[in-house]
Amino acid sequence: MTTTTDKKGLRLFSMPWWFALAAILIIYVATYLEVLSTDMGGIMALMLAIAIPLNEIGKRIPIWNKYVGGGLVLTFLGTSALVQWNLIPESYVESMDVFMSDTNFLTFFIIVLITGSVLSLDRDILLKSFAGYVPAILGGVIGAGILGSLAGLVFGVNPAMIMLQYVLPVMGGGNGAGAIPLSQIYADVTGGSSDSYYAFAIVILTIANIFAIISGALLNSLGEKKPSWTGDKKTLLRNSTFDVSDDVNYKVTMGDIGAGLFLTVAAYTFGRLMSKSILPEIFGAPIHQLAYMILFVVVLAATGVVPKSIRMGAKKLQSFTTTNLTILIMVGVGADMDLGEFVAALTPQNAIIALFIVVGAIIGSALVGYLVGFYPIDAAITAGLCMANRGGSGDLAVLGAADRMDLIAYAQLSSRLGGAIILILGSFAFSFMM
Known part of the structure; x- marks a missing residue:
């Protein structure tokens, strides 16, 4: 690259x-x-x-x-x-x-980034930032709902329909973890057609995904003009510094990189074991394997049980992957998007409502993120934009545009745990608002 x-x-x-x-x-x-x-x-x-x-x-x-x-x-x-x-x-x-x-090279790319980025963080910063992350996600959802509803009123669409047909699909964690299960929940709760719900949801989600990517680039430019609003692009927490001199001076061997790779795939296997067998659901919402993997790697990093050689090997593997293979991922993601379908669906109403939802997610997550001690720009990108995109591939596109690939673990929490929160909210919303 x-x-x-x-x-x-x-x-x-x-x-x-x-x-x-x-x-x-x-x-x-x-x-x-x-x-x-x-x-x-x-x-x-x-x-x-x-x-x-x-x-x-x-x-x-x-x-x-x-x-x-x-x-x-x-x-x-x-x-x-x-x-x-x-x-x-x-x-x-x-x-x-x-x-x-x-x-599934996309998943391999993501798990390498997750392991390397989490294990390279100072444990105190790691724990404090993850503790405030769910409130930042919820702030983004609330902001998206408010601005999306205001835009809907301009076009004569009532707020309930905006929440059910626009906000939930956009903020649901992507296609496979969001729009598809939401359409099934819609059919189970309301008796309506899951196909019709999904057909509209994926259109709105695709439009919002493009706005999210462009917004990531704009927020990165804003951060260059307002450096006090953002950090080192590797952590969310304000006013937190730690000495990395030992890590910089450590000479990583090929064996260390191999150990980091093995830890990466083992942690991924743990996440899959939890999501497919041991505890696939919490409060009726399916928990994605990557969400379990992130939590597992966070525990490993917080307890300090991973030797420095393995941590540095995982970080070096992550650095190689982001430096050389991110553009390859962008080709794969682009080939999967139907540009013609996107252009056909880009009506003024859909575009404006989707844009307001994305802006609302940015504002809500930035404000709440700031209140819990985060840099507002980094909170807006991860807790906001990475909720308002197409899941794993959308996360990579947003973080790539925002030059913040080291924040992948937080982005994946938005897509996975945040997506699970939306499914739970959707179950109640379809029951009481339809």
């Missing part, structure tokens, strides 16, 4: 520009002759060949690079456009979907 200009000349993805372009050209030729393999090696080659030039262009477009999200957002939207215009052979688009969903 790194592009630099030094005495050796322009470099793309840490390569001399001519070397990188030659590799990209070879991959394009193989793709359009349809001799590129559809296994992991071939698909990663194609995804990087798409991502590297788009990312470079996005970082160089004036205004776009500062206020819309730069290279990562152009990679996301550009890939979606390439798919929409059939410029990528269908077999490779399908293989990207298999790579992201069936092989």
Whole structure:
């Protein structure tokens, strides 16, 4: 992902520009002759060949690079456009979907980031920030409900319908953990059609997801102008510093990275064990495996039982992953979004209501976040925008645009635990407001 200009000349993805372009050209030729393999090696080659030039262009477009999200957002939207215009052979688009969903590289990417980011935090900061996080999430939900309802009144939509059909799907933690189970709850409680509810919910959620990504980039720019409103982009808690000199000076070995990888997949397995077997629901709401994983890693970090060598190995693995593979994820996420469907659904009413919901989530989470001791911008991005997007893939797009990938653990709490809270609220709301 790194592009630099030094005495050796322009470099793309840490390569001399001519070397990188030659590799990209070879991959394009193989793709359009349809001799590129559809296994992991071939698909990663194609995804990087798409991502590297788009990312470079996005970082160089004036205004776009500062206020819309730069290279990562152009990679996301550009890939979606390439798919929409059939410029990528269908077999490779399908293989990207298999790579992201069936092989589930997206989840692997997320769990690496979670483990490395949590284990690198000071334990006192970690505990204090997680303790105030649920109130910040609820502040975002309340803010989204208030502003969304105000926008609905302009179009003659009553607040109850705004909450049920707009706010709940947007703030529900994405598609699989939010819109789909919400549609089933809607059908079970009201006797209505789950398909009709879902069809509308996914449209609103997709629109809000785009606004959330752009808002992440704008909040990052605001943080550069108002540095007192944000921290080091790695923690939420205000006025908290800790000495990292020992960590910086520690020489990480290949064995440490391997140990960090093993801890990562073991923690993920623990989360899946809890969510699928031991305690799949709490108060009737399903708890996602990543939510359990986050809590498990937090406990490990807070108790100090993980040796420094493993912590530093997990952090180094996270650094490699975010530096080199984030643009690959943006290609996969972009290929999955139907740009044509999004444009068709972008009516003035839907767009304005969705925008107000996203702004409400920003304001509510920022205000409550500040009251519990968080930086308002970082609280707005994680507890607000990462509730108002499309779950795991949306979290990565928002954090990428906001240049805050180290806050992935908080973002995932929004999508997973926050999404569970919305399902519980939805169960009551459908009963009393329909």
